[in-house]
Amino acid sequence: MELLSILPKKTQRLYAIMSYLYFQGPTVDEQKMAQKIGTTLGQLTLDLQELTLLFPEIKFSPDKAKNQQKITSPLGFDSISSRLIAGTMEVRLLPLLLFEKHDTQTQLADALYISTSNCNRLIFKLETFFRVQNIKIKTRPMRLEGDELAIRNFYCHFLREIRPSQESSFLSMEQEVAMERFLYDYFRHNQAEESYGLRNRLFRSLLVAYIRQKSQHFLKQEHWQHPYLKDPQVTHPYQVAHLTSQLKLNDPQGMRLPDLMWLTYGNFQLVNQGHLASVLAKDCDLTNLSCFIENYLQDAATEFALQLPNSKKVAVYYRFLQDNLELRPQITPVVLAHRPIDSFLDKAQNYYPDSTQKITEFITDYCQKSEDKPSRTFEKRLLYLTLNELPETVFGPEELNILLMSNLDPSHTQKMKETLQTHFGRKAHFSTIPALFSEEEMMFDYFSKYDLIISTFTLAQHFDHYPLFLMEPFITFPDLERLHRKIQELIHQKRGTYPS
Numbered sequence: 001m002e003l004l005s006i007l008p009k010k011t012q013r014l015y016a017i018m019s020y021l022y023f024q025g026p027t028v029d030e031q032k033m034a035q036k037i038g039t040t041l042g043q044l045t046l047d048l049q050e051l052t053l054l055f056p057e058i059k060f061s062p063d064k065a066k067n068q069q070k071i072t073s074p075l076g077f078d079s080i081s082s083r084l085i086a087g088t089m090e091v092r093l094l095p096l097l098l099f100e101k102h103d104t105q106t107q108l109a110d111a112l113y114i115s116t117s118n119c120n121r122l123i124f125k126l127e128t129f130f131r132v133q134n135i136k137i138k139t140r141p142m143r144l145e146g147d148e149l150a151i152r153n154f155y156c157h158f159l160r161e162i163r164p165s166q167e168s169s170f171l172s173m174e175q176e177v178a179m180e181r182f183l184y185d186y187f188r189h190n191q192a193e194e195s196y197g198l199r200n201r202l203f204r205s206l207l208v209a210y211i212r213q214k215s216q217h218f219l220k221q222e223h224w225q226h227p228y229l230k231d232p233q234v235t236h237p238y239q240v241a242h243l244t245s246q247l248k249l250n251d252p253q254g255m256r257l258p259d260l261m262w263l264t265y266g267n268f269q270l271v272n273q274g275h276l277a278s279v280l281a282k283d284c285d286l287t288n289l290s291c292f293i294e295n296y297l298q299d300a301a302t303e304f305a306l307q308l309p310n311s312k313k314v315a316v317y318y319r320f321l322q323d324n325l326e327l328r329p330q331i332t333p334v335v336l337a338h339r340p341i342d343s344f345l346d347k348a349q350n351y352y353p354d355s356t357q358k359i360t361e362f363i364t365d366y367c368q369k370s371e372d373k374p375s376r377t378f379e380k381r382l383l384y385l386t387l388n389e390l391p392e393t394v395f396g397p398e399e400l401n402i403l404l405m406s407n408l409d410p411s412h413t414q415k416m417k418e419t420l421q422t423h424f425g426r427k428a429h430f431s432t433i434p435a436l437f438s439e440e441e442m443m444f445d446y447f448s449k450y451d452l453i454i455s456t457f458t459l460a461q462h463f464d465h466y467p468l469f470l471m472e473p474f475i476t477f478p479d480l481e482r483l484h485r486k487i488q489e490l491i492h493q494k495r496g497t498y499p500s
Helices: 009-024 030-037 041-054 077-086 089-099 105-112 116-131 148-161 173-189 196-214 237-247 273-279 284-303 310-322 340-351 353-368 376-389 410-424 440-447 477-495
Strands: 027-029 060-063 068-071 135-138 143-146 400-405 428-432 452-455 468-470
Touching (some): 009 027, 009 030, 009 041, 027 030, 030 041, 041 060, 077 089, 089 105, 089 116, 089 196, 116 135, 143 148, 148 196, 173 196, 273 310, 284 310, 284 353, 310 376, 340 353, 340 376, 340 477, 353 376, 400 410, 410 428
Parallel strands (some): 400 428, 400 452, 452 468
Antiparallel strands (some): 027 068, 060 068, 135 143
16 A cells, blocks of 8 residues: 555645656646546646645746647656655654654644544544554554564655655754764675665664664564674774764663664665675575575576676676565565655656566566565566666667767776666677777778767767767766667667557
């Protein structure tokens, strides 16, 4: 069940409009949009006016001749959707349940400036939403109780997607600095991957665990002996003492430092390949998942004719298992209104509909043969990982030769090559110009070997008949989106087909 489904109908409509504009492009046909969203043209016009009032940064430019609306200065979709949803009473109530500062529904109603009867209806909505996760709303104080792992997972996603700017407001400056310093030193000592995303995830999970532990909510763990990470009390006694002092971990409530790092101590988040190797013999769920993923990758390589060197296989296998919380069979994640994985899959379906459909069918068939019968959420995650880590699967047998040219230094061209090669997979071969040409005809012959020429500068007019793609020197997401469109066109040309 999605959090969006319990929000007000008006919020759902506005969110649907923003989603449609985001995925279909800035210029859309109103009639088609109204039909897709399931509303009337009159209501759509009112909703578009409402969006401009809520977000003055958005400007709609109507084109009556073509019956279109164009966003001339759009915000990012994540920014708008999080602000739109964060203002609803349902979402405003959730942090209050996290902090447990109110004993009764009457006190909650006063905090939200609504009537007690309206608060009762909100509570009923949330109870229905959380029921599938074995989570209940209890009183005195008003709080979430039940599956602690699911509660922590929910609030980590909640802070990431709905309230991303409010994480630090839950802590004092000294507490935030102590957490950041500890995470940086401790995980660097244990040779964790240098990743901004990983550090953010660990910080967020530590923050949620800290808030939960303050109210005596612990993960049920008999011991916290980690099979890979060294004991922080031994490796970093000063940082642990400072963190303990700032967070008051040594108070009578009995708060535990390892429990704060539940993602890594529970092996839900792997810090590197050494961590994975050390836990396979001790974590039964991860071992079973490892066998499933290993067999899946072997079958996918055969199905899609993937020629992967052993080093690539090992790296992909690790990344499939690296963030494995949602792949655990006993975990059913609470789905929020919007998730990055949904954006990625929607765009993949839009760019490569045939290939994505084929991969989806392969995953469904593969999972149905499994004894565990994975959930639909599991299948979606598996599709996301496949498209993200094995982008070759979307190209089919076609191989593309692409030339890169930059007006900056050669090292920059090489960096562009590495970035694009990782993003588009081994079926797209990226090359750079080896040297200057002594004759113009030699350059023409060289250019003719390529399906596409990506350049950071405009070529002379007599090169216009070559397939040229202009790109900024430093690759942006809009550039990648345009390039995906161009790649799709090239694939259809090679196949002799045309996209619908």
